[in-house]
Amino acid sequence: MMYEEGFARSLPRPEVAIRALDLGKSFGAHTALDGFSLDVGAGTVCGLLGPNGAGKTTAVRILTTLTRPDSGQAQVAGFDVVRDPRQVRYRIGLVGQNASLDEILSGCENLVMFGRLLRLSAAAARRRAEELLEQFDLAAAANQPVADYSGGMRRRLDLAASLILSPPVLFLDEPTTGLDPRARIDVWSSIRSLVGSGTTVLLTTQYLEEADQLCDQIAVIDAGQVVAHGTPDELKAKVGPDRVETITRKPSLDEVFLHLTGHHPSTGRAEPMTENTR
Amino acid sequence: MSTFTAPQSTTTTGWLRDAATLTGRVLRHWKRRPGSLVVSLLFPVLMVLMFGYLFGGAMAVPDGGYMAFLIPGMLAMTMLFGLETMVVSVTTDTAKGVTERIRAMPVTATAVLAGRSTADLLNAIVALAVMLITGLLVGWTAHRGLGLALGAIGLLLWLRFAFTWVGIYLGLLLKTPESAVAVQILVWPVGFLSSAFVSPDTMPGWLGTIATWNPLSATATAIRDLFGNPDWNTHGWAAEHSILIALIWPAVLTAIFLPLALASYRRLDR
Numbered sequence: 263m264m265y266e267e268g269f270a271r272s273l274p275r276p277e278v279a280i281r282a283l284d285l286g287k288s289f290g291a292h293t294a295l296d297g298f299s300l301d302v303g304a305g306t307v308c309g310l311l312g313p314n315g316a317g318k319t320t321a322v323r324i325l326t327t328l329t330r331p332d333s334g335q336a337q338v339a340g341f342d343v344v345r346d347p348r349q350v351r352y353r354i355g356l357v358g359q360n361a362s363l364d365e366i367l368s369g370c371e372n373l374v375m376f377g378r379l380l381r382l383s384a385a386a387a388r389r390r391a392e393e394l395l396e397q398f399d400l401a402a403a404a405n406q407p408v409a410d411y412s413g414g415m416r417r418r419l420d421l422a423a424s425l426i427l428s429p430p431v432l433f434l435d436e437p438t439t440g441l442d443p444r445a446r447i448d449v450w451s452s453i454r455s456l457v458g459s460g461t462t463v464l465l466t467t468q469y470l471e472e473a474d475q476l477c478d479q480i481a482v483i484d485a486g487q488v489v490a491h492g493t494p495d496e497l498k499a500k501v502g503p504d505r506v507e508t509i510t511r512k513p514s515l516d517e518v519f520l521h522l523t524g525h526h527p528s529t530g531r532a533e534p535m536t537e538n539t540r
Numbered sequence: 541m542s543t544f545t546a547p548q549s550t551t552t553t554g555w556l557r558d559a560a561t562l563t564g565r566v567l568r569h570w571k572r573r574p575g576s577l578v579v580s581l582l583f584p585v586l587m588v589l590m591f592g593y594l595f596g597g598a599m600a601v602p603d604g605g606y607m608a609f610l611i612p613g614m615l616a617m618t619m620l621f622g623l624e625t626m627v628v629s630v631t632t633d634t635a636k637g638v639t640e641r642i643r644a645m646p647v648t649a650t651a652v653l654a655g656r657s658t659a660d661l662l663n664a665i666v667a668l669a670v671m672l673i674t675g676l677l678v679g680w681t682a683h684r685g686l687g688l689a690l691g692a693i694g695l696l697l698w699l700r701f702a703f704t705w706v707g708i709y710l711g712l713l714l715k716t717p718e719s720a721v722a723v724q725i726l727v728w729p730v731g732f733l734s735s736a737f738v739s740p741d742t743m744p745g746w747l748g749t750i751a752t753w754n755p756l757s758a759t760a761t762a763i764r765d766l767f768g769n770p771d772w773n774t775h776g777w778a779a780e781h782s783i784l785i786a787l788i789w790p791a792v793l794t795a796i797f798l799p800l801a802l803a804s805y806r807r808l809d810r
Contacts, residue, residue, distance in 0.1 A: 326644050327644065328640065328643055328644055328808075348646045351644060351645055351646040352646050354644070356640075356641070356644045358637055358640055358641075360636075360637050361636075361637065362636065362637030362638055362640050362641035363636065363637070363638065363641075364565065364636070364638050365636060366568075366569045366572050366573055367565070367568055367569070367572065368572075371568060375561060375564075375565055376641070376645070378557070378558075378561040379558055379561055379562075379642065379645050379646075379647050380645060380646070381554060381557070381646075407572060423641070
C-alpha cells in the first residue's frame, strides 16, 4: 500500500486541461449541478457518464462558456470560463447533441464560414475545409446542401466543424445519440484518431459501451455531482470484490452504475438493491 | 493536420469581418434557395394587385386614385413583412443549433447581430426595388423629385432597421420556427390597423387614434408626403408631423429592441 501511494505521487502529473471546481447551477427550482468537480488531464479522454437529467449537458455548457455557473469555477485550456470566455472559445471544439449546421449551405460552405469566424483567411479557411472534408470522408458530398446529408454525414461534418482550429480541448455531448450502429462506429473511429493526435476530449454519454470503448477515465455523474471517477477497470474493480463470490464474470459498467447510484443508467429509475448488488 | 493557431486579439477589422461573414451567409442562402426569396419578393406585388384592382374600385381617394395611395402603404407593409422573415431565420438557427455553435465561437454578439441586420437591410433594398418597379408599372409615380423620393426610401429603410431588431428579439424569445407562425399572423392586424390601406379617419374614433399612432402609419403618411402622393385629409398633430414621427418611432423601437436582442443573445442560457 505505502509503496503504491509513493509510486503514484512520483509519477509526473499530467497537465490539467479541464478543471471544474464545485460548480453549481440551478434553473428555477431544478438543481442541475450541485458541487460538480472534475479534473481532466491533457491528452486524455474522459467520459462523463450518467442518465438523462444527471447534469451532463449543463456541465458541458458551462465548460464551453454557453452557460454561466451560479457558483464554483472552471478552467479550460488554462483559461477561466467566466472571466475569459473568448480565450476559451478559441481553444475548444463543441459537438452538441444535435448537429449544429447550416442546412441550406453545403458542407464546404459551412466549414469555410466557421473557419472565417475563427479568423482564418479566406484561402486558409478554404484549404482547411477541403482537408477536413477529405479526412471525414465527405469530399464527394462537399458541395451538396447539408439538408441532403444523412445523420451520420451530418455528425461527421459537425465533428469536422469543431476541429477547424485543431482545438486542444474537444467537448462531445452525446456524440452518437440517435445514430445507427454503422454511423456510430464511424464516429468512434474519428474520435479515436483525434485522441491519437493529443486532443483532450470530454465526452458525455448514456452508452456504457461507448465510454468503455473510448475513454481513459470515466466520471460517473448523478444528481449534478461526480459520484465516482476512475479508469473503466478501476470502476469495475470498485464493485468487484463484493461480487466475486456470487458471480464469476466481470461486472459490466451497467452494473457499476447501478451499484454507485442505485438506479439504472438508461432509465434513470431507482431500482431496489438485489441480492447480487449487495 | 494544421497546428493550433494562436488567437488574435479583438480588432475592429475582425469585428467587421465577422459581421461580413454572417451577412455573406444570408446572401448564400438566397443563392442556394432562390425560390423562397422570390416568393417573399412577389408576395407584396400580389397584394398590390389584389388590393389595387379588387378593392381599389370601391375606395374614394381624393385626387390621384387608390393605386397612388396604396403603393406607399404597401412599401411600408413590405418593411413590416421583413419581421416575419427575420423571426423565421432566427428561430431556425436556434432550432438547428447554428446559434449555439456560433455562441461557442469567439465571435462577439454585436458582430453576429450586425451581420443579420445588414443582410436584412440588403433584403429590404431588393424588396423596395421590386415594389417601386411594380408601382411604376401600375401607374404610381413620385411627383416631388429624386431628392425627396430618396428621403422617402431612407425613411422606409430606417423603419426596417427598427423592425429588424424587433424580429431578432422575438426570434430569440420564441426559439422554435413553429412559434414564428404567431408572428406571421400578428403582422396582419398591425398592418391593417394603420394608414397603409385606408385612412384612419374612416375607422371608429379610438381605433383611428391607434392607427394614426402606429409606426407604420407615420412612415406611410410621411412618404406619401415626400413622394407627392395623395392622402386622405388626415388632421391632428400626428398626421401633420408625420416625417418627424417617422424619424422618432424607429429610433424608439431600436432603442428598446436592440439592447433587448443583444441581451437575450448573450443570455441564451436555456
